[in-house]
Amino acid sequence: MALIQCDFYSEVLGLSTSMNVILPQETQTQIGMEGKASSGKHPTLYLLHGLSDDHSIWLRRTSIERYAAAYGIAIVMPNAHRSFYTDMKEGGQYFTFMTEELPRLAESFFPLSTLREDRFVAGLSMGGYGAFKLGMSLPHRYAAAASLSGATDLKHMYNVRAQGDPVWKAEVYRMFGTLEEMQGGPNDLFHLATELAKLKSADIPKLYQCCGTEDFLYEGNIEFRDHVRKLGLELTYEEERGTHEWGYWDMKIQNVLEWLPIRQQQRV
Template sequence: MALIQCDFFSETLGLSSSMNVILPQSAPSQIGMDSKAGHAQAKHKTLYLLHGLSDDHSIWLRRTSIERYVSSLGIAVVMPAVHRSYYADMAAGGNYWTFISEELPAIARSFFPLSDRREDNFVAGLSMGGYGAFKLALNKPDQYAAAASLSGALDAAKLAARMPDLANQIFGAGNGANEVPNNLFLAADTLVQSDSSIPLLYQCCGTEDFLYEDNIRFREHAKQLGLPLAYEEGPGEHEWGYWDKQIQRVLEWLPL
């Protein structure tokens, strides 16, 4: 595998940004790694892997063995920085929804041999990143074949109760958290009423996680709508030991 630490300028944000990118490499002589698969592809299948509220683009590499986990899968992994944006066009901040949903994939594909086919693109994330992953899948179903949320902060309106100052910065003092694209429940309603193909969804959460009840509510809403949702739960808190195990489950589940 190749690891690229990429700094670039975002026209959408008006500032320099960063992403880490893992690319498949044929390296059969590399000790301790299975880096054989996918190297012959002209354009790589891609997993966009999103970070949580207190993290950045380096966190998946620092807290898990994601590079080793994907080495035999022939898939690229793009890990962007979005700061504390909730993957939104912020009321008092950058347009991170436009950045993550439009500009970032275009920039990544201009730099690296990444496929733009829907069936080759997936998104996953933890906590705030789980919200971001489902936000992309539900609002941009033509771009992603599958999405996974690990302990996702799936109810944007709850942010106002937990962190009112941050919520005002992100969604404004109005009702932005309860509107599409920010409200995942409404985004799911809108998707099932459209003619768009619905991405496969994977959701997991630890039963001791403070976001467990939020996840149960979204699971039940998805079931009522008939969304193709695979759900798993078990003992676990909001911590990296749980996410390190579950990202391996996500990679097994992805339709590669």
């Protein structure tokens, strides 16, 4: 695998930012692993970080490079700061950045496939929310979306955490506005799932969700899982004992890579 730190300027955000990129490399003589790569442009997983982290965290806390090597898939890990991957009410236009500018730039810098069937998104916590938001908002762009311990139910942030923490309450408002503004709109995963269910099954991305049963986001994940299932959407759901920590995510990202519908002709 080739590992690249790419520093670039974002016109959408109006600032310099970064992404880490892992590119497949076919190898036979590396000790402890064998790399695979396609002969053409690579299928790509956009892998999103959580609220307190940045673009470097998946490399620092997991073995994502080693895991990805077996699948011949590129991994793009962008920096989205504390944005919840949304066009903020008072702040940067991070959803526009993530869905329009970032893939356009990444696909111009690196040999990444531009086909919907080769483009996937996953993330943890805030990034799990972001992965579902991107995948469900733009099903024509992503073949699969995976949420690991995702912040799937934003009502909890308003009704529980924000009520006892004025600093967090102000940050949530800068991201989403009021609860009334958030609900039923483009930042509400429950609403996005309802709209997604109206599409033909062939146009709906595959969905994967997992959460540890001791995670503080577990209840919200169960509510979202049940909502999706009531809509009749196909969802791969996994749970076991676990909290909001990297040992769990290092384990589950391996499941995500195995679950992704990576086209067989790409594995050479």
